[in-house]
Amino acid sequence: MDVSKRLIIVGFSGFGKEVYWLARRLGITVVGFLDDNPAVQGVTYRDSPVLGTVDSWVNYPDCLYVIAVGSPRIRKKIYENIAASGMPQFATLIDPAAVVNSEFVSIGEGSIICAGTILTVDIVVGAHVIINLNCTIGHDAVIRDFVTVAPLVAVSGNVKLSECCEVGTGASIRQGVTLGQGSMLGMGGVLTKNVAENTVFFGNPAKAFKTIAG
Ligand SMILES: CC(C)(COP(=O)(O)OP(=O)(O)OC[C@H]1O[C@@H](n2cnc3c(N)ncnc32)[C@H](O)[C@@H]1OP(=O)(O)O)[C@@H](O)C(=O)NCCC(=O)NCCS
DSSP: OOOSSSSEEOSSHHHHHHHHHHHHHHEEEEEEOOOOOOOGOOOETTTTTEEOOGGGGGTTTTTEEEEEOOOOOHHHHHHHHHTOOOOOEEEOOOOOOSSSOOTEEETTTTOEOTOOOOEEEEEESSSSOOTTTTTTEETTTTOTOOOOOOOOTTEEETTTOOTTTTTTTOOOOOOOEOOOOOOOOEEOOOOOOOBBEEEEEETTEEEEEOOOOO
16 A cells, blocks of 8 residues: 555544554554544544544545444444545555465455454455454455454354454354354354354354344
C-alpha cells in the first residue's frame, strides 16, 4: 500500500491502539481516530487524537481508512454507515511480521493481518476481515467479508468462514469445514463439523450453544 498516505483508524479501542501500532510498524502516519463514543472525543493516543464521530470521515476525504472494531456485525454496520455518505479509500494492513505472499493469497480492501500470522497458498480473504496475531490459515481457505479471527487460531485447509463469522482465541477448525454466515466458534473450540448460520459453538468437540440474531 501507499505509505505516503495518511491513515484514520475507525474505533478507539484496545484493538484500535494495536492497529495504530501496526500502522506505525509499516511506516504509515496515523492522523487520528474516529469513534462515536462521546467520552473519548479529543482524547489522544500517542500523537493521534480522536478527531470526531464516524460520520465526520467526510472532513478527511484524502486519508486512508481502516475499521478497527472486532465485532463483525458492528464492523459491517459502521462500514454501511460510512458508505451511505460516500466511499473513502480503505487501507489493507499486513504486518511486516505476517507471512503473506500476494502471488498465492488475495486479500480484500480494509482487511487487517496481524503479526505472526501465516497464510499459505491459494487462499482468498475478503474485505474488512481481521486476522489477529499468530494465526495459521491453510491452503485453499476462503474467508469472506467482515470475518474476525482472534489470536492463535488454526484454520485448516479448505475451511470456509462465511460473511460475519467470528472465531475465538485459540480455536482450531478441521479441514474442509464451513462456518455459516454470522456464526461464531468460541475461544478454545475444536470444530469438527459444519456450523449453520448465526449459531455459537464452543468446546472440544464444539457443540451448538445458542443462536444469535442475524
Ligand atoms: C462462546 C462465547 C461467545 C460465549 O459467550 P456468552 O454467550 O457471553 O456466554 P457466557 O460467558 O455467559 O458463558 C456461558 C457458559 O459457557 C461457558 N463458556 C463460555 N465460553 C466458553 C468457551 N469458549 N469454551 C468453553 N466454555 C465456555 C461459560 O463458562 C459458562 O459456563 P457456566 O454456564 O457453567 O457458567 C464466549 O465465551 C467466547 O468464547 N468468546 C470469544 C472470546 C475471544 O476469543 N475474544 C477474542 C479477543 S481478541
